[in-house]
Amino acid sequence: MSAETDIAVLGAGPAGGAAALAAAAGGARVVLIDEQAHPGGQVWRKKDVDLPGLAETPETCAGARLRGDLEASGATFLGGTRLWHIERVEGGWRLHLLTRGDRAETLTARAAILAPGAREFVQPFAGWTTPGVYGLAGATALMKSQGCPPGRRSVVAGGGPLALFAAAEILRLGGEVAAVATPNGRGDWLRCAPILAANPALARRGAELIARIRRAGVPILWRHVVTRAEGDRALIRVHAAPCGAEWAPTGAARAFDADALCVGHGLIPNVDVAVLAGLPRVYDADRGGWVVEAGPDGRTALEGLFLCGDGAALRGAETAARAGAGTGQAALADLRGTPAPPPAPRRPDLRARFGRAMTALARPRPGLLRLTRPNTVVCRCESLTRATLDAAIDAGAAGLDALKSATRCGMGPCGGRYCLTAAARLIEDRTGAAEGTVPPPVPRPPLFPLPVAAVAAGFDYDDLPIPAPAPL
Amino acid sequence: MSRTADTPAPVRITFDGRDYDARPGESLAAALLRAGVPATTQRHAPGPARGAFCWMGWCQECRVRHRGRWVEACRLTVYDGLTAEARRAADVR
Numbered sequence: 001m002s003a004e005t006d007i008a009v010l011g012a013g014p015a016g017g018a019a020a021l022a023a024a025a026g027g028a029r030v031v032l033i034d035e036q037a038h039p040g041g042q043v044w045r046k047k048d049v050d051l052p053g054l055a056e057t058p059e060t061c062a063g064a065r066l067r068g069d070l071e072a073s074g075a076t077f078l079g080g081t082r083l084w085h086i087e088r089v090e091g092g093w094r095l096h097l098l099t100r101g102d103r104a105e106t107l108t109a110r111a112a113i114l115a116p117g118a119r120e121f122v123q124p125f126a127g128w129t130t131p132g133v134y135g136l137a138g139a140t141a142l143m144k145s146q147g148c149p150p151g152r153r154s155v156v157a158g159g160g161p162l163a164l165f166a167a168a169e170i171l172r173l174g175g176e177v178a179a180v181a182t183p184n185g186r187g188d189w190l191r192c193a194p195i196l197a198a199n200p201a202l203a204r205r206g207a208e209l210i211a212r213i214r215r216a217g218v219p220i221l222w223r224h225v226v227t228r229a230e231g232d233r234a235l236i237r238v239h240a241a242p243c244g245a246e247w248a249p250t251g252a253a254r255a256f257d258a259d260a261l262c263v264g265h266g267l268i269p270n271v272d273v274a275v276l277a278g279l280p281r282v283y284d285a286d287r288g289g290w291v292v293e294a295g296p297d298g299r300t301a302l303e304g305l306f307l308c309g310d311g312a313a314l315r316g317a318e319t320a321a322r323a324g325a326g327t328g329q330a331a332l333a334d335l336r337g338t339p340a341p342p343p344a345p346r347r348p349d350l351r352a353r354f355g356r357a358m359t360a361l362a363r364p365r366p367g368l369l370r371l372t373r374p375n376t377v378v379c380r381c382e383s384l385t386r387a388t389l390d391a392a393i394d395a396g397a398a399g400l401d402a403l404k405s406a407t408r409c410g411m412g413p414c415g416g417r418y419c420l421t422a423a424a425r426l427i428e429d430r431t432g433a434a435e436g437t438v439p440p441p442v443p444r445p446p447l448f449p450l451p452v453a454a455v456a457a458g459f460d461y462d463d464l465p466i467p468a469p470a471p472l
Numbered sequence: 473m474s475r476t477a478d479t480p481a482p483v484r485i486t487f488d489g490r491d492y493d494a495r496p497g498e499s500l501a502a503a504l505l506r507a508g509v510p511a512t513t514q515r516h517a518p519g520p521a522r523g524a525f526c527w528m529g530w531c532q533e534c535r536v537r538h539r540g541r542w543v544e545a546c547r548l549t550v551y552d553g554l555t556a557e558a559r560r561a562a563d564v565r
Contacts, residue, residue, distance in 0.1 A: 035529055037549070042528065048497040048549070050480055080547075102541065119530060131510035131523030138527035142546075146502035151510075233511050233521045259510075380522070380533065413532035418525075449532070451541065 005031045005076075007331050008095055008109035010083055010273060013041020014317040015309025015324035016115030017066045019298075020075045022328025023113075028335060030075040031107060033097065037079045039067050041117055042137065043317045045144040054147060054173075058205070062317070085445035086112070086277045092304055093277070096445070104454040111304040111331045112277075115324060116270035116311040118288065121364055123265045124378045124386070124422050125371035126228040132235030136264030140166050149175025151260025155238040157181040157226040158264040160362030161206060166262050168209040171216050178256040180213060181224040181240040183247040184361055195357045198350050226263050227253050227371060235259055248367025266362040268421060269311045272443040277305055283436030285363060286356070287313035289421070290440055297340060298327030306331050316355030369429055372422065379419040381412020389423060393430045400424055400441045413449050416441070483552040487512075487536070494550040501527070501534045501545035512536055512545050513559040535559060 009020045012034035020032040032039065038046040044063030047054075056064075070077060078099065085096035093112040097105045120135040122128065132151060134142070136158040139150045143166070153176040156167040167180045196203035213220060223242055227249050230237040238261050241253035267288060274292040275281055279300055281290045291313060298306035308327040309320035333340040372378060374387040384407055392406040400420055403409050409423055410416025416423075424438040482493035487504060494503035501524040504512060511521035512534045524534035527546050534545040537557040545556070 035547075048499070049495045049502075050497060052479065119528070120526065129520060129522060129525075131512075131521050133525065135526050135531075138525065142502065142505075142527045146498050148498075148502060148506055150505070235510070380525070380531065413535070414530060418531050449542070 002106040002108065003031075004108040005029045006109065006335055007031075007111045007113060007328075008033065008093070008107055009075075009113045009115060009328075010095070011041065011115035011117055011309070011311070012036070012039035012070075012077065012079075013115060013117050013309065013320065014044060014062075014066070015117070015311070015320035015327070016041070016113065017044075017070060018321045018324030019113045019115060019306075019308060019328035019331070021066075021069055021073055022325045023332050024073040024075040026329070026332040026336075027074075028332055030073075031078060031109070032070065032075050033078045033081050033083065033095070033107075035080065035082045039063075039070050039077060039079075041317075042141050042144075045141055047147055048145045049147045051147040059144065059317075082448050083273060084447050084450050086273055088278070088302070098448065098450060098454055102451050102454050104450075110335055111306065113298065113306040113308065113324075113327055113331055114273050114277075114311060115307075115309040115320075115327075116273055118267035118269050118310040118314060119417060120264050121266045121268050121421055122263060122418070123364065123368040123371050124376050124419070125226060126373055126376050127230055127235075128263070129377050129380055129383075130229045130231045130235050131233060132231060132259055133229045133261045133263065136162055136166055136262045137267065139260070139262035140169065143169045143173060147173065149173045149260075150262055151235075151258065152176060153178050153258050154260040154262060155179050155181065155226065155240070155256050155258045156262045157224075157238075157240065158262075158362065159184050159266065159364075160358050161209075162264065162362065163262075164206065164209045164213065167218065168212045170262075171212060171218075175260075177213070177216065177218045178238070178258045179219050179221055179240065181221040181226055183223060183225050183243050183365070185223045185245070188361055192357045192361070195350075195353055199354045202354060221254075225249055225368070225371065226261065229261055230255075235261060244367060245365075246367035247365040248370040264362075265364040265368055267310065267314055267359075269314060271311065272447055274300070274305075274307055274311070276443045276445065276447065278302055279305070279307075281439060283439075284313075285436065286360070288359065288363075289436070296323070296326065297330035298323065299330060304334070314355070314359040315352050316358060318351040319349070319355045322351075366425075366429075366435065369425055372426070378422055378426070379407075379409040379412065379416075381414050381419075382408045384409050384419075386426065389426055390430060393427055398427065398431055398433075399438060400427070403427065404441065410441070415447065483550055483554070485550050485552075485554040485556075487556050488558050494554075496550070498550055499546050500536065500538075500548045500550055500554065500556060503550050504545065511558075 040063040239253040294307040
């Protein structure tokens with residue numbers, strides 16, 4: 001099945017949702033696409049389970065408002081839908097989608113707005129493949145959508161505000177928290193004091209989270225990293241050790257009995273779709289690593305292709321929503337051939353500065369590499385250890401394509417999303433190359449595992465044109 | 473645990489031949505997690521088990537066999553009578 005529209009928006013989080021609303025408000029035909037069942041993205045994710053008595057949070061309120069606004073707008077929402085390929089066509093962009101029920105469809109749009117958000121980075125460490133070990137952002141998404149804590153007794157580990165938020169959420173949902181381990185020191189947070197003071201509401205919320213954790217008697221281990229998860233078919237124990245300013249473990253680990261570990265080492269902008277569409281990547285640690293250039297109105301170097309939100313630069317939900325609205329208006333103006341609305345007045349953007357400071361707190365530091373021991377699995381899908389990868393690097397694999405060819409690292413069903421960032425750092429470390437010099441491989445379609453039946457279901461041998469046999 | 477009047481009735485699901493109660497609207501992965509089954513697959517035998525990791529449908533660790541297809545348990549909403557199977561090492565390669 002194929003369809004066409006004026007503006008397609010990929011990703012229904014704060015950025016994509018705001019872009020869709022702005023474009024639909026101007027009368028454009030808008031299709032908003034997301035792999036989850038409801039708009040909201042991960043940060044404003046909808047609660048899927050009806051749990052009476054569970055209080056609303058700023059995130060659930062913002063999500064409910066977005067979903068209500070979208071419902072009332074003229075935008076069409078395509079939930080449970082993934083993009084597996086994008087290509088330029090005459091007068092626009094063709095999106096190849098896998099919709100609910102594994103049906104392949106194409107959508108041709110005069111303009112495409114990419115708001116793909118970010119995914120989580122977890123540095124491979126001993127035992128991170130043990131069932132019961134979860135990504136920190138993932139566990140947060142679990143709690144938001146499913147309303148259940150990740151386990152009976154959890155350890156929460158990670159930089160920036162997300163670890164504190166996740167720990168407080170576990171307590172609120174009735175779970176126990178054995179410890180919070182954060183590689184940030186108190187000094188890291190103190191240096192954010194001026195930015196926090198300029199955002200009193202967000203600062204107050206942070207203080208409330210810490211107070212809730214402290215009231216529950218949960219130890220907060222500053223400058224600590226998780227070094228090992230123990231367990232076979234399920235997690236039983238978590239080891240956390242003190243770390244230095246660059247996050248390398250420095251001392252003896254403490255052990256905590258736990259059946260869940262929520263651990264994250266920062267976020268990575270999702271650039272695959274933008275790169276597949278033909279945009280170059282650049283490395284900018286401040287924006288989240290490998291990113292694609294987009295203007296403040298979301299315009300990219302390619303006509304009719306826009307990019308906004310955390311997928312362009314990690315700045316958080318508030319900034320993403322504002323960028324999304326501006327991007328929706330810019331796309332609409334291009335479509336109409338009208339001049340773009342004047343750029344927002346340049347005033348000090350406190351929310352963006354806040355987002356930037358929080359991103360900096362969570363940005364993975366080079367010492368994390370020490371968590372990945374020779375026998376640690378790096379590529380989860382293919383169960384490849386660091387020793388295997390190191391051997392291939394020593395044999396000459398100086399880039400990720402070569403490493404993939406040599407070992408199959410990153411060639412399993414996750415498409416390398418959970419190993420190639422770490423693998424690139426392993427190559428940089430082992431070959432003495434600078435950070436940000438080993439780029440991720442060029443993404444190829446399909447971007448997600450695609451059932452052959454979805455694209456070949458219409459095939460019939462009887463349809464093959466067979467020329468009449470030549471006369472004898 | 474007793475159920476209060478305003479809590480919706482659970483749905484019955486089957487994973488690897490065992491029956492579990494699930495909350496309407498939750499994902500299969502969440503239902504199994506609450507039932508104490510964090511492992512949803514057995515990778516390279518005799519290697520260790522795996523289970524849901526990213527909770528966003530990306531890492532593919534929680535894929536299970538459902539209606540003849542591999543689906544991510546974290547994106548599969550439960551329904552009464554849902555039946556799914558764990559992956560075995562033999563399925564992986």
